[in-house]
Amino acid sequence: MYPKIQMYIDGQWCAGSAGRVEPILNPATGQPIGDVPCAEIVDLQAAVDAAKKGFQTWRRTPAYARYKLMRAAAENLRNNADQTAHWITAEQGKPLAEARMETLLGADLIDWFAEEARRTYGQVVPARAGNIRQIVVKEPVGPVAAFTPWNFPINQAVRKISSALAAGCSIIVKPAEETPAGCRALVQAFAEAGLPDGVLNMVFGTPSQVSEFLISHPDIAKISFTGSTAVGKQLAALAGTHMKRTTMELGGHAPVIVFEDANVEKAAELLAAAKFRNAGQVCVSPTRFMVHESQYQAFVDRFSDIAQNIKVGNGADPDVTMGPLANPRRLEAIEGFVQDAVTRGATVRTGGSRIGNEGFFFQPTVLTDVPKDARIMNEEPFGPVVPITPFSSFDEAVAEANRLPYGLAAYAYTRSAQTAADIGAAFESGMVAINHHGLALPEIHFGGIKDSGSGSEGGSDAIEGYLNTKLITQASL
Template identity: 60%
Template structure:
């Protein structure tokens, strides 16, 4: 069963003040499975008041106690993983195994940030006079407004939520209307673990209305957004107008560079899994495959064999390894990208068509010899399509990898140590993983450069954007 989802404001689950709601649709069946409350301005004002009031006490709660409460939430999430996975699969479409892995991964993220709460160190600055002490400390910035997408309903929330709470901030999360049930269960775990009322507030509604109200509001001190580059630029500009701190994790178009000395079997297996995880609806999904001439056809054959072994269907069905896309718009966009590429000379190796019958399915698709003029080669195809071109020389591959304004993630496979070292220097991205898929770990930075945003939501640096420096100097008198 799928639960109707309410707002969580000041420690209470409640409907919208005006009674508004939105439909929640199962993307595998196109059936309405529930309702989510749609917040209006009155609900946002209540959340702002609650978060602002709670900040006064949460900010002075010791990091040790904050960490203990967070770890209790992590344990509750692990205990409830199977239940939450069922909710996520119904609303988002991903296979149960992937939904469960996302939930358990979120618990690891909470544990990581619980530890970071006790590592927000300051410093003493040596003074010029013997009777002066100069101290630098880190303090929570205040109320955070976080905006999260539907592709990883828990994972996208938990990074922002955990960092904020560990730092001593309070938060208002604008969750994804398409997939509201699993973020609500995440928040429920925190509430049941004993997080005080008002520290966490969860709202849903019309995205533009909520962001345009929360970002300029004087009670909000920091913004964190995950989503498309055009929306991110707009929200970053709005935050800048009001001198609000902002973390932006935006779109990508990740290149994959496979050199002739690479282990092709490992590369094909790992990249096929990464590309078609979550039906390709992943900001760091490997998408532009640049394969050296000598192994171009061989690698495509190996990769296509991995893709053909995927089983597409309802995520609740045993054996399903790739589910539907989240909605019809996304499927239509992928179909348009594929048709455009084929019209311009690309060849379909496998897939290439939308599914038949109910559900927003599109076949996992591999296109080779994709021309540079194809839209998908420059515009992010957020879905289950992999694009292939060949290259001859190192400089040619790196130039293409760096050509686009995006700089989120990149992948490479090679054995030559000098070449591997050069890739780390030359490929322009926030995250580069070589000879394995090692992205998205709580202890590692997660973020991009260029039009893919700024700031990180992983690693020891992630908590820094939720803290402000305070310098106190005093003389003995």
């Protein structure tokens, strides 16, 4: 069922010019399921040339025509959601239900940005003299280079592609080589909708080579990246040397505060669902749990019970609710986090170990008595491990929540309107959710502050990163 993976340059599916490929592994088995082609410099230049040409066509395409084509692409993606979900599960590991939900959300995101294409409004600014007309217009910034990670093969790419196309930009997207089929399905949906050649291009290859070439290229006007903070800072610095606009959606370490008056049962259920989604490999995953000391033991007991009863296995099994980690690197990293915490005095309440020797499975894990100097309290874990610590006062919890340089997402549970208002204001985070986990919808802001990045990939703000603002002032003589 897994498709043949090729690059897409100037409206053509193609291999790399040197024929280099890398294997694609199924994380549930550790076995290869296909190959991904690797671009050479000549291929990257061809993609840039195509994007430059495609931009000249697409920027002149009326917004209403862009809207109609994008809506058609969204329907194409919906119509192939079942097949695409199987591809994503095979290459990334998440359960089929999650993979299908990601695909359908991708279609919703295209629809949202298609509508925004018709709403890139300017302004008429009242002048100081009767013979002067002042207008502000929005224009597409130009060809875009976008880099997306492996944890959401469609969701991360579709935000960048849809924003760019809605604004009138062309784009080159480089998905993760480990999970190419999801983005292949996305590109195919646009191609079958009739997108002009060169407007959307997809390449794979050595990440450092591809990013350095595209970011430095004078014909690329805008960079969008989703990934780790360390890599994001490197790419932003490179873009800065060329004065190129960037959107950066980087790492997080989302605090959770469960207050004294919270509904502990409901909080545990909702937080477990959010935490173990995609095996914890989610940038907005709740990762540092702080529970008021009066509710601490009850919360730990309930949350641990839920974690123990999660069915872990091959995501292709419809009864499975958590799949494997996406690659062996994550397996090694999670083992390292647990070992470090235990060495420093933490207690493993449940889980803590790899499952079997085939594939990259790890138990849903709950840690208690975790000291602040443990790595998991300071580095983004990106996996199914939860450190839970008690707190006694509002100020103590806020200080811990804001201690790290991350600021992507933050969560709180309380039944007090006053506490909800206070914590919403106190969190240093680009996104805050209280008593639920309603992030990442197409119509709302999606982005972080501090070391978690800059710019938005959701809501009406997202398209602004792909537009130049121009003032035209004219006098009649």
